[in-house]
Amino acid sequence: MSPDLPPVAPSVTAALVAALPPRLRKRLDAGVTKLLARPVTRDGDTVRIAVDDGTDVVLHAPGGSVTGADAIRCGCLLAPDCLHRAAAASAAPVAEDTPDPNAAGESGSAEDPGPAGEPNPGADGDATKGTAEGEQREPETATSAQHAAAHAVFDAAAAVLEAGTDGAGAVLQAELLHAAHTARLAGLPRASAAAVAVVTAVRAARAADPAYRLGDLAGALTAVLDVAHRLPHATGPELSALRGTVRQPYRPDGSLRLYGLFSEPVLTATGYAGAVTWTADADGRLYTVSDVAPGGPARATGAADRAVRVGDTTLTHRELSRAGLAVSGATVSPTGRLGAGAGVRAVRASGAAWQDEPLDRLWAVPAADQVTRALEGGQDVLFLEVTLTGTVRETAGDCLLADCAGVSLRLAAAHDDPALPCRENLRLLAAAAGSRLRIVARLTPGPHPRALLLAVAHPTDPAARVDLGLDRLQHADLPRETFVPPGGGAAGGDEAPLHLLRRRVHQAVPGGRRVLALAAGTPGDAARLRRLGLATAADLLDDLRTAAADRSRDVFGRLVPADRGRFARSWLAAAVYTEVVEQALCVHAWGGAARAAAAPATA
Structure with missing residues (x-):
């Protein structure tokens, strides 16, 4: 995926890939790789890729994104049914289908219209019945078109999971984008957006994007499979939540x-x-x-x-x-x-300092209550008062260590892009060990207290503040009496027994079903989970391995295609269970009541 290219609508990419003959589809991934290495020039709304000395691919993006297949043109002899157009669409970021709520035309005075294709409850006999006065309505259910769209999204996402990021090339991505477009037309914007998020994360993984995180892709796959799996069986308010909205009501x-x-x-x-x-x-x-x-x-x-x-x-x-x-x-x-x-x-x-009213009350809420609120669907921004204690080295870079009312907290940079000062500011703050500061951070759910650092009170001027993604700290901003060289401690390992299941869930994301199938004959992890009292986790792990290794043969002894639906459902059950338990561990780790926040139903 190239950030130099304009975003392309999912329907455009799906249409261009679908139009390719089978022989060109086999060459699509190689074509994408070749195109990403070619020079790109931009002139206003037009982006030009030099395929070779005499051929260019031109993307026309009025408004910043490509919204039609005819907006991608190629000068080769095989155009318009050439490989270059599909490769350019597959190499570009995926455009968001949702309109900008801050656009000039946004009235902001009433609730925005529902999703395109949203069924009229009074017009669909399957959705509501009994409209006569005094007659009880039956719960609203998904329409037949939404059933079909949800199944299409689930099947396409299951194919990506089965192949893993290593095998989920441009063709599988296009199939998931086509399913996303179908879901959007059927009035399922939440499923559509979740599917697009998976494609974006898969492309980042395949391109070795430094911002890619395995946990983010696993979460995106969990979200799209969960929505698509639950939607056909949902009714009433749950169905409305699973459908989602194209734009938020103002x-x-x-x-x-x-x-x-x-x-x-x-x-x-x-x-x-x-x-x-x-x-x-x-x-x-x-x-x-x-x-x-x-x-x-x-x-x-x-x-x-x-x-x-x-x-x-x-x-x-x-x-x-x-x-x-x-x-x-x-x-x-x-x-x-x-x-x-x-x-x-x-x-x-006029504004107010963080330690003055009315902003001071944000820091008065106990950290555990803020974490519980975030896990229950509220804002995930935390307002904490901490004492910096040093640094700890992790795979992705150094983290700040801080004490927050007796809780040992790790603070990581919110962005890793070198154009933003987040990482450099974090390194300088590490030299201010012993400073007590008010901070704003974004919760990172997990079994250990962790957050992304967004803003801090100035180390030497409590009335000032520093936006760590926009402002640059200097050595002169640090208190001299606490200046020490940054430490290099080792990161503590995650020894929570749940990691035995979590690592198998994550292992399937890059490697696909075949990786878990190879490990199907090693039951030691499940036995250990049972000894530690996590029998449900052990059962889910056994079921996941069985589903991964389940390959039957036909009457001639040939392997038949694997049941990717069964594998996807087993993986989803393990992923949702892990997420729910980790939320409970997160609340407990922050010192809150030992109760999990509201979480989606298990698969």
Whole structure:
């Protein structure tokens, strides 16, 4: 996947790959690799790839993304049914199908329309029955088109899981993108978005993208398989949640008095970049203002100095993070994002320091309560007061160690891209061991307390703050009396017995079914899980290995195709179980009540 190319809509990639004859499909992965090595030039909305001295592939991306197959043109003799067009679409980031909620046309005064293709409950006899007065309605169920779309998504995602990232080439990716497009047309935007997220992560893995994380791809596969598996059987509110919405509803919220908290850069694997500024009102409710569009690291750093898109204010994101905002006619999404409709008015107001009211109350909430709230579906941003104690070395780089009310906490950089100062700022903070600071971090769920560091109070000026993804710390900003060379401690191992199941779940993601099939005859892990009291985990591990190794033969002794559906369901059950138990361990590790947060039903 090349960040130099504009994002391409899933339906475009699926159509171009489907149009290839079988002989060219076999060469598609090699074509993508070759195209990624060719020079790319951009001229406004036009991106040109030099295939060779006399042939170019041209991508026309008005508005920043390619939305039609005719927007990708090639000058070779085989065009338009050539390999180059499909390879270019497969090499580009996947465009997000959802419209920008902050677009100029967003009214922000009422709930946004439902997803395209959303069934009318009163028009489908399978969805609702008994409309006469006094007659009880039956629970709404998915339509036949949604059943078919959910099965298509599940089958395509199961094929990717069976092959693993090593075997999930451009053809399997295109099949999953086609299923995502079908789901979107059927009114299933949540399944569509989850499928696109898997393709994006698979491409990052195959391209050895430094930002790729195995856990992220495993989570994306879990999400898409879970939604597609549960949706055909869901009814009522559960069905509505599984369907999702194309765009979040923005509802009127009257007048707001907001205080800036911090800004963070946004840099996604799908080719989008920008900045998000977090604010809070007098009651401690969080609101965000975002400016995210197609782009790379330069846009992520530059967006902080752009004016926020709320009303007529000229405040930049960097300024708003330390000032305030008075908004009238505000519209807000369920996640707290401020709308930018024509009726919204905003003017600059005074801000507040983190240790002053009303922001001080954010740090008064116990860490365990904040973690529980995040795991139950709330904002995953934590407001903590910590004492820096040193560093610990991990595979992905050094982490800060901190003490948070007796809890040993690891703080990692939010972004690894060298264009952003996150990693360098973390290294400098490691030299301030002994400093007690207020921080803002994003929870990383797991059996050990861990978070991504977003912002900190200035080490020598508590009234100031540092946005670690946008501002650059200097040695002069550190307290001299606590300056020590960064430590190099070794990372502690994850000895929780659950890792015996988790590592098999993760092992299947890059290697596919065949990797687990090779390990089917080693029952030692399951026996150890049973000895430690995790009988359910042991049963799930046994079932996963059995499903991976299950290959029957026909009457002539030939191997028949594996039941990828069974393997996907076994893997999903193990993945969901691991996620639920890890959430419970996460709450316990942060010192909260030993109860798991709300989690999806098991597969």
